[in-house]
Amino acid sequence: MTKDIQAEGAFRAWGFLIVLALIWGSSFILIKRGLEIFSPGEVGAFRIVAAGMVLLPLSLPRLKNLKKRQVKNLVIVGLMGSFIPAFLFAKAQTQLSSSLTGVFNAMTPLFVVIIGALFFNARITKRNGIGLAIAFVGVVILLMVKEGTYFGDFSEINSYAFYVLLACLCYGFNLNIIKYRFVELKPVAITALSLLMVLPAALIYLFAFTQFSFKILHVEGAVAAAGYISLLGVLGTAIALILFNIMVKVATPVFASSVTYLIPVVAIMWGLLDGEVLLPGHYFGIVAVIFGVWIGNRR
Template sequence: MKNTNVAAWSILIVLALIWGTSFILIKRGLEVYAPGEVGALRILAACLFLVPISIPLIRKLSARQLKLLLLIGMVGTFIPAFLFALGQTRLDSGITGVLNGLTPIFTLAIGAVFFSQKFTTANYLGIALAFIGTVVLLTAGSGGEVSEFNFYALFIVLATACYGTNLNVIKYYLADLTPLVITSVSILLVGPMAGLYLAFDADFANKVASGPEAVRALGYVALLGVMSTSLALILFNKLVQMTTPIFSSTVTYLIPIVALTWGLLDGEQLILGQIIGIAAILLGVFINNRKKAKAAQKQN
């Protein structure tokens, strides 16, 4: 039991480090490549890394399962990869990492609206706090005053809504498949689209050949795809199997810490208004996860 606990905490910390580092890697990629190129590169790298696993698995799936996995690949990987890159053209990487924490909120909200999950008073409170925190976070001026809303944040919010949709579809329609099958095959199905995007991008090849800086940025994005989109998902699925979804959800609170740390080390500033917004978002997520934890304890 002790060894299992050590392994679980080790995986949790590694996951937080990997996913929390994702946003600074996107930032590095955007120094050379356009948002669409960063998103496509990320997906293609993940796809190629998982090919040895996904190709043998795809032959065992039905047409219905493949259609659902294509949907999962689109809303869970393809679209968010482009949205995060686009959003980070006008958002600090640390702030983007905090906004990523809205995923559990959207998972709950979409589950309630489209999949008949029940809302509680605590759920409403958590969602309200997260919404208020998002608005405060993205309208905070450097002197504490309210500034113009950063509409690029909506790309990140939409990406977390995609993640929430993705998790609900998996839960209600693909519960019969293993997490490894879902991850590897869904990425395989959208990988060729990312490859075509880059193939028809006339500027991409020129950028890659432009010098060491471009090659370095390419490496950052490839690392992003292999680590954050492939290895991290496999590790997360393993963590859920070893422990509980409640323990695994703890990573939601650790990711923003890692993302903000990278941002501060990279010279990004964090002001009082942003701190208040961050606190409200994390408190909203905590309230919702706490409610889930109590429900799980009652079932046990």
């Protein structure tokens, strides 16, 4: 009986892992589809609006029990964990393929380690340092590989990749703030409430400072593009975070973190299916980044 329960738990954990990898790995192709009609600002803002609105039933009832210091931290989490990265990823993908964006996103766990050591008195181990060094080499390769030649031209840097790395830096701050400054709130509450904190800003920006409403009404294909962004916000931001929190409970944090290595694989598959081209230099960089993250994130 005990073995059957353990087997069932393992099956559930693997199920969550696969579903999350598919959802988060597909986020980058959804951003790409949204950018076919909308600007990066419109994509980022509508993503937050969709995620925040779908979680209103979870966030609004919890407002009355919040303390002042929690509100401040929730605003920071909302900005660092959702709002700012949503805009940065959209901006990056105006000049960066969806597959490579997914690979750069795998750097998030290492940024968590760096920020933890610099600002939250966490310790960087020798293994962390080795992983950082290997992943850094991979990032440099990916930054400098240029399309147009078989092996790539290393004479120029694709500066748009820095938008993704900045988003990973935001995630690094976000996860450390959640770890060290939130003890009373559960992860689902943090996700819902932090999105609620930034929802008004996203709504005001989207409808007062962009052409989103005009495009929805007058531009062909805008409704379909908005549908892709809605999926991105609802599934990729709101539902996926809840699923991740559940997976952490049914499995171990180490097992849950392995989704980081599967996301780039899914992103690359979507990119190749969409006609994106990866040069040999890209593959060297991809392997170095994923291997470095795996080394640096092991326990």
